[in-house]
Amino acid sequence: MPISEHVTALRPEAVRNAVAEVRARIIDARSRGGHGQDVTLVAVTKTHGPEAVDAVWDAGITDVGENRVQEADGKMAQVTVPVRWHLIGHLQRNKARHALRFALFHGLDSERLAVALHDEATRVGTTLDVLLQVNVSGEASKSGVAVPDVAITAERLLALPSLRVCGVMTMAPFDADEALLRAVFSGARAAREVVRAAGHPAEWLSMGMSGDYEIAVEEGATHVRLGTVLFGSRT
Numbered sequence: 001m002p003i004s005e006h007v008t009a010l011r012p013e014a015v016r017n018a019v020a021e022v023r024a025r026i027i028d029a030r031s032r033g034g035h036g037q038d039v040t041l042v043a044v045t046k047t048h049g050p051e052a053v054d055a056v057w058d059a060g061i062t063d064v065g066e067n068r069v070q071e072a073d074g075k076m077a078q079v080t081v082p083v084r085w086h087l088i089g090h091l092q093r094n095k096a097r098h099a100l101r102f103a104l105f106h107g108l109d110s111e112r113l114a115v116a117l118h119d120e121a122t123r124v125g126t127t128l129d130v131l132l133q134v135n136v137s138g139e140a141s142k143s144g145v146a147v148p149d150v151a152i153t154a155e156r157l158l159a160l161p162s163l164r165v166c167g168v169m170t171m172a173p174f175d176a177d178e179a180l181l182r183a184v185f186s187g188a189r190a191a192r193e194v195v196r197a198a199g200h201p202a203e204w205l206s207m208g209m210s211g212d213y214e215i216a217v218e219e220g221a222t223h224v225r226l227g228t229v230l231f232g233s234r235t
Contacts, residue, residue: 012054012058015055015056015059016059018059019061020059022229025213029214029215030218032218033218035220037205037220037222039217040222040224041224042225043226044065044066044067044227045064045065045075045231046067046068050075050078054079056083062083062084063223064084065086065225066087067087067088069099072101076101084103085102086102086105086106087099087104087106087107088206090107090143093112093113093116096113096119096120100126103129105128105131106130106131106206106223107133107169108130108131108163111153111156111157114157117162117163126162127164128162128164129164130165131167131168131204131206132153132154132168132191133168134147134150134188136184136187136188137171139173142171144171147187147191154195154197154198154199154200155198158199164200165195166200166201168195168204168206169188169223171207172184172212178215182215182219184207185219185220185221186219203222204223205220205221205222209227213226
């Protein structure tokens with residue numbers, strides 16, 4: 001039975017069991033893929049309360065992802081465990097300052113947003129860790145830098161020293177078959193190499209969600225963003 005079918009309520013024991021099963025599957029997928037990468041499990045707690053953060057912390061997860069800054073701000077104020085917060089959703093330029101509260105911003109999808117983030121980080125004297133979001137699938141409904149534009153974008157980001165480009169993030173099409181998933185994820189891996197060749201650290205690959213994370217890990221994912229598979233469907 002898939003994990004998402006037997007975690008029907010936010011019970012700490014169910015979350016611990018789900019986390020254990022996911023970790024085992026990640027280990028197996030990493031072995032099959034042969035990339036040898038460390039994999040960070042980012043628990044996506046959107047639409048769940050602060051008790052979800054406590055539950056995954058108790059299960060050994062130290063990284064938590066949120067899609068919207070407003071929801072994240074309220075949750076951060078209530079959570080006392082020292083998780084690392086990830087912003088994984090789209091961010092408007094006029095809210096760039098909010099990204100500074102996060103350990104990693106996964107959704108750098110344009111040069112204009114990059115400039116806004118850089119200016120805010122420079123203003124407070126810090127460096128912000130970001131991932132370049134690449135639209136590997138080419139879907140019009142998805143944000144991100146087009147694959148042909150990755151090289152020039154990566155070169156231009158070198159002029160923004162208050163941003164540390166740690167790698168690439170991508171999302172596969174919903175209900176994609178295995179062949180398409182592998183094409184998207186391997187395309188993101190290639191994009192990361194382009195970013196790295198431009199002179200950025202670019203060690204990380206954020207890709208894979210509840211329905212496709214095992215294939216993502218096989219293809220080299222270093223960060224998987226999981227919600228439903230840990231907490232069950234939210235109705």
